[in-house]
Amino acid sequence: MSVSATIAHATAALAEAGVVSARTDAELLAAHVLATTRGRLLLAPDLTEEQHREYASLIAARESRVPLQHLTGRAAFRHLDLAVGPGVFVPRPETELLVEWGLAWLRGHTADPVVVDLCAGSGAIALSVATEHPGADVYAVERDPAALAWLRRNAAEAPVTVLAGDVIDPATLADLDGRVDLVLCNPPYVPLTAAGQLSVEVTEHDPAVAVFGGPDGLDLIRPLVGRVAALLAPGGAFGVEHDDTHGGAVPALLRADGRFERVRLHHDLAGRPRFTTARRAGGWQDGAP
Known part of the structure; x- marks a missing residue:
């Protein structure tokens, strides 16, 4: 045949x-x-x-319904070819929009920034920044041991510092508090109530710890806002991916913290709320995330 x-x-x-x-x-x-x-x-x-x-x-x-990426062992993400498999979240094209925003922000502000990828998973965000913005001092933080193994594998020969840690623990990256130029994050954010709407590939193969964010999807994002505010230098930027039902909630959380300004909601190519960005108050006044 x-x-x-x-x-x-x-x-x-x-x-x-x-x-x-x-x-x-x-x-x-x-x-x-x-x-x-x-x-x-x-x-x-x-x-x-x-x-x-x-x-x-x-x-x-x-x-x-075993995911295609688990069968080939690879996942394409921007210019990367990442190793993936059971135990790590397969990066989606939607997250490329968050990375594109972050890279554009860096190009307009600093040549040698400190960048942190929280909930790094496979390392898609951190490795994209390190690859496409040479000179960046990039940190990738992941807590889950299974995902951490994939992250270390993908970052083995990359200029990325990998850390095992809880992204909302004040001790994680404490030495960088007040010094970070950009934080990007794709956290677990799917509401548990939406589990029945997901594909078999997600519910049976993506690790639940990387998908679900509690009853309303905000269990991690709520405390994450304060930790990011502590990490960022004045004028530093933050971008966080979230569920399409969070178009009002996530911007509201950032505004309520009081340490962020220029809070902006971004939509994906289908017109759905997909990520929110903001700037740490107190820095330069030119440009905006």
């Missing part, structure tokens, strides 16, 4: 199983087995018997 026919058969099977991105996933898994790129599949030779068995096994696993 040709590669195209094999992919067509796999696409039908994945679609029948309810996989929304059936064609894309079938092609990416074929590229993985053939050790090529998706764009070069038309030039690939037919699968050998061994490759066909491997591909069939991967398709069966994807039919059972």
Whole structure:
């Protein structure tokens, strides 16, 4: 059977199983087995018997809703190719918007900033900043041991300082209090009440500790606001991703703290509230997050 026919058969099977991105996933898994790129599949030779068995096994696993990234062991994020698997949250494209905002802010303010990624997970945010803003002194903080192992693996050869710690503990990064230029965070924020609306890939494979933020999704974000205010230097900036139901709540938390200004809600490409940014009061007056 040709590669195209094999992919067509796999696409039908994945679609029948309810996989929304059936064609894309079938092609990416074929590229993985053939050790090529998706764009070069038309030039690939037919699968050998061994490759066909491997591909069939991967398709069966994807039919059972094992995440594509767990099957390939990789996740694309901006310019990165991250190692991921069981125990770590698979980074989503929506978070790239938060990173883009953070990088744009850095370009307008300082060449050698101190940047902190809280709830770092796979390291997608920290590694993107370190890669795309050379000279940044980047710290990545993660508490969960399983996620921490993936973070250390991804950051092994990167200019990122990895720390195991609780992001709301005043002792974590205490030596940086008042010195940080930018804090970025993608915390667990999904309300427990929304669990039934999530895909099987999330509920059965993403670690719950990285997904759910308590009954209303704000259990971590509430105390995080104060800790970030302590970390930031005057004029430093903060960006935090949140649930689309938090478009009013998160900006309100930042304003209520009293140490932030220029609080702004940002929407994703679908027009949904996705992250909020603010500036630590007391710094320079030019520019704004």
